[in-house]
Amino acid sequence: MNERQFADRIGNIDDQLIEGARYRRRGAGGLRRLLAAAAVAALMAVSFTAGALASGQEAPAETIELPDIGLTLILPDSWKGLYDVEVDGGVTWVYVKSIREKDPNWGGTLFYVDRSYDRPMTPEELYDISPVPCRYLFSTEKGTYSMNYASDVQWNTEDPEQEELYHRMNMECSQIRFLVDDVLSND
Amino acid sequence: MEDKQIIDLYWERAEDAIRETSAKYGRLCQYIAQNILSSPEDSEECVNDTWLGLWNAIPPQRPNHFSAFIGKIVRNLALKRFDYLTAAKRSRETVCSLEELGDCVSGKPSVEDELENQRVEEAIDRFLWTLGETKRTVFIRRYWYFDSISSICRRTGFSQSKVKSMLYHTRQKLRDYLESEGIEL
Numbered sequence: 001m002n003e004r005q006f007a008d009r010i011g012n013i014d015d016q017l018i019e020g021a022r023y024r025r026r027g028a029g030g031l032r033r034l035l036a037a038a039a040v041a042a043l044m045a046v047s048f049t050a051g052a053l054a055s056g057q058e059a060p061a062e063t064i065e066l067p068d069i070g071l072t073l074i075l076p077d078s079w080k081g082l083y084d085v086e087v088d089g090g091v092t093w094v095y096v097k098s099i100r101e102k103d104p105n106w107g108g109t110l111f112y113v114d115r116s117y118d119r120p121m122t123p124e125e126l127y128d129i130s131p132v133p134c135r136y137l138f139s140t141e142k143g144t145y146s147m148n149y150a151s152d153v154q155w156n157t158e159d160p161e162q163e164e165l166y167h168r169m170n171m172e173c174s175q176i177r178f179l180v181d182d183v184l185s186n187d
Numbered sequence: 188m189e190d191k192q193i194i195d196l197y198w199e200r201a202e203d204a205i206r207e208t209s210a211k212y213g214r215l216c217q218y219i220a221q222n223i224l225s226s227p228e229d230s231e232e233c234v235n236d237t238w239l240g241l242w243n244a245i246p247p248q249r250p251n252h253f254s255a256f257i258g259k260i261v262r263n264l265a266l267k268r269f270d271y272l273t274a275a276k277r278s279r280e281t282v283c284s285l286e287e288l289g290d291c292v293s294g295k296p297s298v299e300d301e302l303e304n305q306r307v308e309e310a311i312d313r314f315l316w317t318l319g320e321t322k323r324t325v326f327i328r329r330y331w332y333f334d335s336i337s338s339i340c341r342r343t344g345f346s347q348s349k350v351k352s353m354l355y356h357t358r359q360k361l362r363d364y365l366e367s368e369g370i371e372l
Binding site: 001003004006009010011012014016021022129130132150171 | 297324342
């Protein structure tokens with residue numbers, strides 16, 4: 001058997017194996033999943049005003065406000081001075097500042113926030129169909145919003161400092177918290 | 188729309204079936220095709236061919252796992268297109284993935300035999316189910332979805348050396364397992 005024939009055999013493996021290997025949301029935590037689902041339920045009742053996550057933490061040092069969609073991202077304190085934000089056509093890009101400044105070709109993008117689908121979805125529906133790793137934020141009647149992580153190399157692969165910084169911040173993305181406020185009036 | 192409803196549309200021969208499939212699984216198909224072909228144009232054509240393939244396959248089929256069913260079609264079509272592309276246009280990542288699979292087989296083309304193929308596929312299934320979830324996912328991402336090593340690293344948080352080592356040992360184990368099952372490699 002040659003490699004190509006073997007690839008065909010692998011191509012016909014059990015459907016459950018294939019679906020089981022679909023990437024799910026990183027840092028999947030029961031609390032966040034529950035709260036995201038709660039946000040959907042609140043939407044169905046057309047009455048939620050705030051709090052996809054409101055955990056009573058200390059005041060955050062770093063936040064990104066997205067007033068158009070009523071979203072606030074609460075970043076890890078350690079990100080202070082290390083990131084920058086770019087808004088382009090309804091998409092908010094968050095990237096590693098030093099990578100973008102030093103080596104614009106590599107982007108440094110950590111994630112972007114946008115309305116990924118023009119229909120309301122549950123977290124499970126989103127994770128089932130999203131081909132890129134993402135985190136469900138919330139749904140409205142008109143769409144589903146998510147944080148979508150970069151899916152290709154975003155740092156200069158010949159610069160170990162860039163790589164280390166990017167990996168650290170990339171790992172810390174799972175610590176980002178978010179608040180949703182008065183989203184229906186902005187939809 | 189739920190998968191079952193989309194499949195019903197195919198059975199009703201409603202053209203909305205393709206529109207709904209494209210809306211729900213277009214990105215997934217594009218992702219798989221792009222991984223294999225590394226060309227947006229070729230990938231798009233491949234995805235369009237996938238819709239036609241689905242239209243022809245349903246009915247008579249009624250898949251239980253619709254996303255995997257679609258994925259198999261787009262993967263097969265992309266690999267066929269990959270075979271036809273000149274060496275210069277081939278995706279380096281796909282070539283690497285296929286070369287790695289050389290660890291599991293002799294490399295000599297075998298006569299296609301449907302029953303034997305099925306036996307090999309069932310053995311691969313059994314082997315993969317014996318693996319832990321992480322190793323299984325990494326293996327399938329690399330050799331079914333044709334994800335790059337760096338992509339797997341980003342999504343799992345593992346280092347390149349860890350992913351490569353994991354894949355290497357899994358390939359060796361798979362070869363041993365298939366040989367123990369009496370499969371001629």
